[in-house]
Amino acid sequence: KNEVEQSPQNLTAQEGEFITINCSYSVGISALHWLQQHPGGGIVSLFMLSSGKKKHGRLIATINIQEKHSSLHITASHPRDSAVYICAYLGGSQGNLIFGKGTKLSVKP
Amino acid sequence: NAGVTQTPKFRVLKTGQSMTLLCAQDMNHEYMYWYRQDPGMGLRLIHYSVGEGTTAKGEVPDGYNVSRLKKQNFLLGLESAAPSQTSVYFCASSVDRGAEAFFGQGTRLTVV
Numbered sequence: 001k002n003e004v005e006q007s008p009q010n011l012t013a014q015e016g017e018f019i020t021i022n023c024s025y026s027v028g029i030s031a032l033h034w035l036q037q038h039p040g041g042g043i044v045s046l047f048m049l050s051s052g053k054k055k056h057g058r059l060i061a062t063i064n065i066q067e068k069h070s071s072l073h074i075t076a077s078h079p080r081d082s083a084v085y086i087c088a089y090l091g092g093s094q095g096n097l098i099f100g101k102g103t104k105l106s107v108k109p
Numbered sequence: 110n111a112g113v114t115q116t117p118k119f120r121v122l123k124t125g126q127s128m129t130l131l132c133a134q135d136m137n138h139e140y141m142y143w144y145r146q147d148p149g150m151g152l153r154l155i156h157y158s159v160g161e162g163t164t165a166k167g168e169v170p171d172g173y174n175v176s177r178l179k180k181q182n183f184l185l186g187l188e189s190a191a192p193s194q195t196s197v198y199f200c201a202s203s204v205d206r207g208a209e210a211f212f213g214q215g216t217r218l219t220v221v
Contacts, residue, residue, distance in 0.1 A: 031207060033210070035212075041197065041215045041217075042212065042215065043201075043215075045209045045211070045212075048208075090207035096142065096157060097152075097154075097210065098151070099151035101150060
């Protein structure tokens with residue numbers, strides 16, 4: 001049973017559109033991670049946040065700890081944003097990250 | 110700065126063969142992890158280490174062994190590969206539990 005639910009699973013957008021990816025989890029957490037997996041396979045960390053909002057360039061991540069929900073927004077999307085976006089939280093019995101299945105984003109020119 | 114480096118990037122094994130995946134990090138991180146990524150599933154933890162000389166089992170440890178003889182290296186071994194171990198394997202490291210994780214580029218392993 002995956003304890004992290006992401007929606008949508010797949011998302012196709014036109015260049016320039018505003019993108020929202022959602023992440024919901026079922027347990028109390030202290031922080032949530034957003035990661036990006038490039039088409040070539042590499043994974044990079046985008047954000048780690050425990051409250052409020054963080055912004056990096058065109059990417060914005062928000063979290064509501066009480067509602068157990070986080071969103072990743074991309075403004076003015078570009079084809080180079082095409083990737084799989086993964087949310088994760090620290091919660092495993094081994095102190096490990098629990099990952100969502102990812103949202104595959106495709107931005108068309 | 111190389112970050113986290115995995116070798117090899119691709120490998121095809123026959124059932125029953127053995128191999129070792131190497132993960133090296135140059136950030137002096139204490140924590141290192143091995144994950145596998147399968148279609149339709151999130152990354153799952155195989156084994157992890159909280160420091161040189163220590164290892165522990167993760168969520169899906171069966172069929173794998175690990176060693177961390179040096180702080181910068183974390184090895185994942187498959188003693189007798191099975192088709193169910195066909196997957197993409199990722200190594201990651203972090204300075205502390207729950208801190209930002211740095212990932213290697215992944216190893217695509219196929220067992221036939």
